[in-house]
Amino acid sequence: MLLLAAAFLVAFVLLLYMVSPLISPKPLALPGAHVVVTGGSSGIGKCIAIECYKQGAFITLVARNEEKLLQAKKEIEKYSINDKQVVLCISVDVSEDYNQVENVIKQAQEKLGPVDMLVNCAGLALAGKFEDLEVSTFEKLMNVNFLGSVYPSRAVITTMMERRVGRIVFVSSQAGQLGLFGYTAYSSSKFAIRGLAEALQMEVKPYNVYVTVAYPPDTDTPGLAMENKTKPLETRLISETTSICKPEQVAKQIVKDAIQGNFNSSIGSDGYMLSSLTCGMAPVTSITEGLQQVVTMGLFRTIALFYLGSFDGIVRRCMTQRVKSEIADKTA
Numbered sequence: 507m508l509l510l511a512a513a514f515l516v517a518f519v520l521l522l523y524m525v526s527p528l529i530s531p532k533p534l535a536l537p538g539a540h541v542v543v544t545g546g547s548s549g550i551g552k553c554i555a556i557e558c559y560k561q562g563a564f565i566t567l568v569a570r571n572e573e574k575l576l577q578a579k580k581e582i583e584k585y586s587i588n589d590k591q592v593v594l595c596i597s598v599d600v601s602e603d604y605n606q607v608e609n610v611i612k613q614a615q616e617k618l619g620p621v622d623m624l625v626n627c628a629g630l631a632l633a634g635k636f637e638d639l640e641v642s643t644f645e646k647l648m649n650v651n652f653l654g655s656v657y658p659s660r661a662v663i664t665t666m667m668e669r670r671v672g673r674i675v676f677v678s679s680q681a682g683q684l685g686l687f688g689y690t691a692y693s694s695s696k697f698a699i700r701g702l703a704e705a706l707q708m709e710v711k712p713y714n715v716y717v718t719v720a721y722p723p724d725t726d727t728p729g730l731a732m733e734n735k736t737k738p739l740e741t742r743l744i745s746e747t748t749s750i751c752k753p754e755q756v757a758k759q760i761v762k763d764a765i766q767g768n769f770n771s772s773i774g775s776d777g778y779m780l781s782s783l784t785c786g787m788a789p790v791t792s793i794t795e796g797l798q799q800v801v802t803m804g805l806f807r808t809i810a811l812f813y814l815g816s817f818d819g820i821v822r823r824c825m826t827q828r829v830k831s832e833i834a835d836k837t838a
C-alpha cells in the first residue's frame with residue numbers, strides 16, 4: 507500500500523515536471539526588441555545592455571553622466587550582430603522628477619519603438635551602522651533604488667499592457683532578501699522593490715507582462731568599490747564569507763531569467779538557497795520551481811541557522827575587540 511502511494515506520488519511529480527513548461531510564459535524574443543537599461547553606463551547595467559545587444563536588441567541606456575554614457579555606447583557597439591542595431595543614450599536622474607523620466611522614455615519610444623524590456627538597474631549602496639548613518643542617506647537610497655525603479659516602470663507599463671507584451675526587471679540585491687549588519691538603509695530600499703514587484707506582477711500577468719526581481723551577490727563593479735569604502739568592519743567580514751561575482755556572469759543570468767519571464771533571478775548556490783528560503787508568497791513561473799521550494803525549505807532553513815549563528819559571532823567578536831581596545835586606550 508505504502509509502495510503504491512509512493513509510486514503515485516512519484517508519477518504525480520513527474521507529470522508536474524512534464525507539464526511545467528506548458529504553463530510557463532512564452533520567452534521574449536530579443537532580436538529587434540527595444541531594451542531600456544537604467545544604470546546602463548556602468549557595472550551590471552552595462553553588462554546587461556551588452557548581453558541584450560549581443561542577442562540583437564536595440565538599446566536605450568539611461569544614466570546621469572553623459573561622458574560615461576558615450577563611453578559605454580562605444581563599448582556596447584563593438585558587439586553588434588547586424589548593422590541596423592542602435593544604442594541610444596539618455597542622460598537623466600531617474601529619481602528626481604517623474605515627468606522628466608516619462609518624457610525621456612517617450613523620446614526613446616519615438617526613436618526605437620515601444621519598450622519591450624525595461625531593466626531598472628540604476629542604484630547605489632551605502633553601508634554604515636544605523637546610529638552613524640545620516641537620515642539623508644535613507645532618503646537618498648529610497649529615492650534612487652526604490653523611486654528610481656518606480657518612475658521608469660510607471661512610464662512604460664501602460665504601453666506594455668496595451669501591447670500585451672513586456673518585461674520589467676528590478677535589480678534588487680541579496681541584501682534585499684536578508685538584513686545584514688550595516689545595511690539598514692540599503693536593505694530597506696531593496697526590500698521595498700520586492701513588495702512593488704510582487705504586487706505589480708499580480709496586476710500585469712493577465713496582460714502577458716512579466717516581472718523579474720534579480721538578487722545579485724557582491725559583484726565586481728565600480729559601484730561595489732564605492733560601497734566597500736563605506737562598510738563597517740562587521741559588514742566587511744560578513745561579506746567576505748562569500749565570493750565576488752563577475753558582472754558579465756550576473757548579467758547573463760538576469761537576461762536569461764527576464765527572457766523566460768521568471769519572477770526570481772539569482773546567482774550561484776547561495777543565491778538559489780536564499781531565493782528558495784525567502785520565496786514566501788512570491789509568484790512562481792513554473793511548477794518545477796514551486797516543487798523545488800517546497801522540498802528544499804526545511805533543509806535550507808537549517809543551513810541558514812548556521813549562517814546566522816556565524817554572522818552573529820562575527821558581530822559579537824568585533825564588539826568585544828572594540829571594547830577591549832577602548833579600555834586599552836583609556837588606560838594608556
Ligand SMILES: NC(=O)c1ccc[n+]([C@@H]2O[C@H](COP(=O)([O-])OP(=O)(O)OC[C@H]3O[C@@H](n4cnc5c(N)ncnc54)[C@H](OP(=O)(O)O)[C@@H]3O)[C@@H](O)[C@H]2O)c1
Pocket residue numbers: 544545546547548549550551568569570571572574598599600601627628629630631650651654677678679680721722723724725726727728729730
Ligand atoms: N555590485 C554589487 O555588488 C551589487 C550587488 C547587488 C546589487 N547591486 C545593484 O545593482 C545595481 C547596479 O550596481 P553596480 O554595482 O553595477 O553599480 P555602478 O557600477 O555604480 O553603476 C550604477 C549605474 O547607475 C547609474 N545611476 C546611479 N544613480 C543614478 C540616478 N540617480 N539616475 C540615473 N542613473 C543613475 C550610474 O550612472 P551615473 O552615476 O552616471 O548616473 C551607473 O550607470 C544597483 O542597483 C545595485 O544596488 C549591485
